[in-house]
Every structure is written in C-alpha cells, then in structure tokens.
Amino acid sequence: MSDVKYSKEHEWIKLEGDIATIGITKHATEMLGDIVFTELPEKGSNVDKDGTAGVVESTKAASDVYTPVSGEVVDTNQDIVDDPSKINQDPENTAWFFKLKIKDKSEMESLMSKDEYDKFAKESSS
Amino acid sequence: MEIKKTSLYKLHHDNKAKFVEFAGYLMPIQYSNGIVEEHKFTRNHAGLFDVSHMGQLFIYGDNDLTKDLEKIFPLDLKNLKLNHSKYSFLMNDEAGIYDDLIITKIEKGFLIILNAACKKNDFKILRELLNNKYKMVLDENRSLVAIQGPKAVQILNDIINEVKELSFMSGNWFKFQDQKIYITRSGYTGEDGFEISIPNELSEKFVKELIVKGARLIGLGARDTLRLEAGLCLYGHELDKDKTPIEANLKWAISKDRILKGNFIGSNIITKQLSNGVSKIRVGIKPDGKVIAREKTKIFNRSDLHIGEITSGTFGPSVNGPVAMGYVENKFSKKDTKVFLEVRGKKYPANICGLPFYKKSYVKGANK
Numbered sequence: 001m002s003d004v005k006y007s008k009e010h011e012w013i014k015l016e017g018d019i020a021t022i023g024i025t026k027h028a029t030e031m032l033g034d035i036v037f038t039e040l041p042e043k044g045s046n047v048d049k050d051g052t053a054g055v056v057e058s059t060k061a062a063s064d065v066y067t068p069v070s071g072e073v074v075d076t077n078q079d080i081v082d083d084p085s086k087i088n089q090d091p092e093n094t095a096w097f098f099k100l101k102i103k104d105k106s107e108m109e110s111l112m113s114k115d116e117y118d119k120f121a122k123e124s125s126s
Numbered sequence: 127m128e129i130k131k132t133s134l135y136k137l138h139h140d141n142k143a144k145f146v147e148f149a150g151y152l153m154p155i156q157y158s159n160g161i162v163e164e165h166k167f168t169r170n171h172a173g174l175f176d177v178s179h180m181g182q183l184f185i186y187g188d189n190d191l192t193k194d195l196e197k198i199f200p201l202d203l204k205n206l207k208l209n210h211s212k213y214s215f216l217m218n219d220e221a222g223i224y225d226d227l228i229i230t231k232i233e234k235g236f237l238i239i240l241n242a243a244c245k246k247n248d249f250k251i252l253r254e255l256l257n258n259k260y261k262m263v264l265d266e267n268r269s270l271v272a273i274q275g276p277k278a279v280q281i282l283n284d285i286i287n288e289v290k291e292l293s294f295m296s297g298n299w300f301k302f303q304d305q306k307i308y309i310t311r312s313g314y315t316g317e318d319g320f321e322i323s324i325p326n327e328l329s330e331k332f333v334k335e336l337i338v339k340g341a342r343l344i345g346l347g348a349r350d351t352l353r354l355e356a357g358l359c360l361y362g363h364e365l366d367k368d369k370t371p372i373e374a375n376l377k378w379a380i381s382k383d384r385i386l387k388g389n390f391i392g393s394n395i396i397t398k399q400l401s402n403g404v405s406k407i408r409v410g411i412k413p414d415g416k417v418i419a420r421e422k423t424k425i426f427n428r429s430d431l432h433i434g435e436i437t438s439g440t441f442g443p444s445v446n447g448p449v450a451m452g453y454v455e456n457k458f459s460k461k462d463t464k465v466f467l468e469v470r471g472k473k474y475p476a477n478i479c480g481l482p483f484y485k486k487s488y489v490k491g492a493n494k
Contacts, residue, residue: 033347034162036441037418037448055470057418059161059351059441085162 006117007068023096027121033058035084040076040098049107069107071100132178133269133326141343149242151179156345164348165443172275173344181245182268186235187260198255200390202381206231211295211310213379221370221392241361269329274319281339282320316356355442357481363437372399375408407459410481411450417474418448419467426466433458449483
C-alpha cells in the first residue's frame with residue numbers, strides 16, 4: 001500500500017485523513033521472537049514524535065515502542081494486550097498498536113517508503 | 127579470543143538456529159519455531175539441548191581423593207554409590223558460591239559437570255585445593271547433550287537399550303556405535319530426562335537419530351524459561367560469590383552429616399547461618415498481572431521499603447504468565463507476602479510464592 005510509511009525504529013504507520021494507525025513491522029517481530037507482553041499508551045494521552053508509546057516484551061527482553069509522529073491517542077488495540085502472540089501472527093494488519101489524531105502531517109516526510117524500509121531492515125540485520 | 131563452536135554447530139545452523147554468544151561459545155538461543163513452542167514441546171514431548179559448552183571434569187583417584195573432595199564439597203562422598211550423582215557447590219571460605227555443579231561417582235574417580243562460564247576458574251581452584259595430587263581432565267573431546275520431557279525415556283531407550291532402568295540422579299556407561307557414552311538421568315527443566323556425555327565425532331549422528339525418533343532441538347532461550355518455571359537456579363543470577371547455599375535456599379543439597387561435623391570450605395559460615403538465620407533469602411515471586419519483572423527489578427514491601435531484587439524473571443509459557451525469582455530480606459520471605467515490583471517506574475503487586483511454578487502432573491493424558 002502506497003500510504004504506509006516506516007520508521008527506523010521498525011514501526012509502520014498508515015495515514016487515513018488525519019488518523020494514523022501505528023504498529024510494528026514483521027521484521028521487528030522476527031527480531032524480537034515470541035511476544036508475550038504488550039503495554040499501550042492511554043487513550044486521550046498525547047505522544048511526541050520519536051517518544052516512547054508502549055512496550056513489547058518477548059521471553060528474552062523488553063523493548064520500547066516509539067511513535068514515528070506526534071498526536072493524540074484516539075484508540076488502542078486491546079486484542080494484542082489480551083493475546084500478544086497476535087503480534088507475531090499478523091503484525092502489519094490486525095495487530096496494530098494504536099491510532100493517533102496527528103498534529104503535523106509534515107512529520108511523515110522523514111519516514112521511509114516500503115522499498116526504502118526493506119533495504120534498511122536488510123542492512124541493519126546483516 | 128576466538129569464539130568457540132560446539133560439535134553440533136553445523137546441525138544447529140542447518141536447523142536455522144539463531145545464535146548468541148554465551149560463555150565464549152556460539153550457542154543456539156532458539157530455532158525457527160520460537161521459544162514458546164520449544165518450551166511447550168519439551169513439556170509435552172521431548173526436547174534436545176546442546177550443553178556441550180558446560181565443563182566435563184574427570185578427576186581420578188582413590189580413597190584419598192574422596193577424603194580430599196569432602197574437604198571441598200559439603201557432601202557425604204564416601205557413601206556415594208558408584209554411578210550416583212549429587213548436586214553441590216564449589217565455595218570460598220565465606221561460603222560464597224564459585225559454581226554450582228553435579229558430581230557423579232565413577233570408577234576410579236568422579237565426574238563433575240560445571241557451568242560453562244565458570245569451568246576454567248573451577249579447574250584452577252580445584253587443582254590448587256587438591257595440591258595437584260590427582261589427574262584432572264577438563265574433557266574438550268566430549269560433547270554433552272540433554273534430552274528432556276515426558277517422551278525422553280522412550281525415545282532414548284529406542285536407541286540406547288536399558289537406559290530406562292536408570293533411576294533419577296544416577297548414571298552408567300552405555301555404548302553407541304561401539305564407543306563409550308556416559309548417561310545420567312537428570313536435567314534442568316523440571317521434566318524427566320537424561321544427559322549424555324558423548325565423543326565429539328559421534329554427537330551429530332546421535333542427535334540426528336534422536337530427532338528421527340521424534341525429539342526436537344531446543345535452544346538456550348527455552349532452557350531458561352523451563353528452568354525458571356521449575357524453580358532452578360542459574361549461576362550468575364540466583365547464585366554468585368556473594369551468596370551462600372543457605373541464602374540461596376539450597377540447604378537440602380548439603381549432607382546433614384556434614385552440617386554436624388563441618389570441616390569443609392565455608393562450613394563455619396554455613397553453620398553460623400543455619401543457627402542464626404540469614405538476612406536475605408531466595409524466593410519465588412509471582413506477579414499478580416501480566417507485567418514481566420526482569421533481573422535487577424527492585425522489590426518493595428507494603429510500606430514502600432526496598433526489600434530486595436529480582437534475579438531472574440520472564441514469561442512462563444506453561445504457567446501462561448510472568449514468573450520470577452529473587453532475593454528478599456528474610457522477614458519478608460514468607461509465602462503469600464504481598465510485595466511490589468518496580469517496572470518502568472511503576473509499582474506492580476506480586477506475591478512471594480513457593481517453588482517450583484510448574485509441577486509435572488504424572489497422570490497419563492493430563493498434560494496435553
């Protein structure tokens with residue numbers, strides 16, 4: 001999909017109007033292994049570009065989830081809190097993390113396209 | 127220093143292992159199925175673990191050796207039967223633990239299985255303590271493989287006949303491809319199982335035969351979640367030079383007879399701690415919710431007093447929730463004491479609990 005962008009912290013972001021849906025990439029889940037715990041930002045809270053906006057934990061370690069853009073959290077995905085293994089199963093679709101009402105669309109400009117991200121992910125893991 | 131590979135490296139690689147460096151060895155942390163699946167497979171079937179990085183120390187000697195080792199280990203070694211094993215520790219004068227180990231009486235001496243990260247230092251300490259009197263071999267020509275889980279006995283017995291006759295914490299020499307392998311019934315997962323000491327050149331063939339019979343390779347990641355659910359200590363986490371066996375709640379491993387008589391390294395401190403009590407002690411900790419409290423997480427009591435720290439914490443796939451072990455002040459160590467764990471700046475409730483977290487149900491069919 002052409003309207004999906006990617007961050008260097010391995011988040012994907014899909015913009016529809018001024019609502020952005022954010023999750024972590026398949027590549028990220030492969031690096032993390034089995035995800036067994038998820039913490040999401042609170043609905044109504046504000047998050048800042050590149051700030052932490054959640055946590056995922058595998059059996060091995062905890063990792064922060066960052067938000068690639070600023071905005072107000074308007075929705076979170078309770079499904080992945082109840083069953084974190086869903087993130088491993090379908091990371092770039094049904095296992096989204098949170099939705100933001102974004103403040104500044106220009107923040108999207110620094111993010112990567114699918115091709116750019118795939119190349120970045122390949123290089124960063126080799 | 128160059129990183130070492132075990133004799134099973136190629137097999138791990140062919141099975142798409144993800145590797146990590148552990149104690150100077152390149153070891154598989156997991157394979158393509160992932161830690162949770164590997165963990166559950168071990169609990170329900172049979173997991174295969176390459177533990178060749180661990181030290182296999184053979185010490186040869188007669189009654190003098192037994193007497194000299196009793197000055198080091200708090201065990202009744204002169205009454206240890208041939209091919210029987212005991213869990214023990216190598217301690218310093220303050221009863222701090224240099225390593226935890228399994229010692230087995232073999233013909234002409236003892237076999238001691240040591241932790242990978244400690245084995246070289248252990249060898250040095252033991253050689254000095256034994257005044258270089260005995261032949262000691264830290265055998266690098268043998269690999270060590272564990273098979274663990276409810277199907278382990280059946281699978282291994284298909285290849286090594288009679289192995290099912292071994293009782294827990296005992297072993298014997300068997301033959302594979304006309305070469306001697308030493309098998310003990312023991313393990314580190316809370317499951318029934320065996321550990322097999324085998325010449326390096328045979329290890330791959332042996333493991334492949336076990337795989338054909340239905341066992342699967344399991345990485346160090348699942349080994350850690352399995353041992354933690356079983357309430358077993360990991361050196362460098364629950365155990366180190368600043369902790370004694372009494373503080374580690376392992377006094378069961380010290381022979382009663384030896385407690386009375388003393389006369390082993392660290393015995394003064396052990397005796398003192400047994401009569402006066404200890405200030406800190408190892409406990410199991412079960413968080414109320416889903417939050418995982420990892421190593422170094424601070425533990426607080428109801429009055430917000432800092433009373434201890436987590437030494438290992440993860441998600442337990444069989445428990446289906448977080449599990450942890452740690453040290454707390456003795457007066458807060460009673461089962462069901464409410465404690466609070468500080469994770470990412472917030473305090474989460476948990477309970478001090480008994481160990482293990484996961485206990486095997488031996489009822490047939492009850493553990494699907």
